[in-house]
Amino acid sequence: SDGKVAAQRATDELAEYFHSGWNRERIAAQWQPLAAWARQHGVRVHCGEFGVIRNGVDPASRYAWIGDVRALAERNGWGWSLWNYADDFGIASGSNTEGRERGELEGPALRALGLSGPGQGRRAR
Secondary structure: OHHHHHHHHHHHHHHHHHHOOOOHHHHHHHHHHHHHHHHHHOOOOEEEEEOOOOOOOOHHHHHHHHHHHHHHHHHOOOEEEEOOOOOOOOOEOOOHHHOOOOOEEOHHHHHHOOOOOOOOOOEOO
16 A cells, blocks of 8 residues: 555665764765855855754764754854754753653753853753
């Protein structure tokens, strides 16, 4: 049936995505045309609402990708904003999607975002 074919295709595409090495170099290569265009036309870029869903993704991989995107945006002189704070894509120890307290900001998230110091470990509201 069409549903089984579509489900298998989606499964195959996700497997290829996860195994294809989405690292800083690959992300930079994907962004290269935009970076060149922005420089040529004097356009300022904002990388908005990037993140990784927490369910089914190990924290080390989540924060490596978030750190790579953030670092590349900054290297290109682009603004950025993370999606999101304490939901399915959140960086707090609890997800309010499940009705839990948001908890503490996760240390690996802060490091991935280039943040540390006095704000680290403060209770999220």
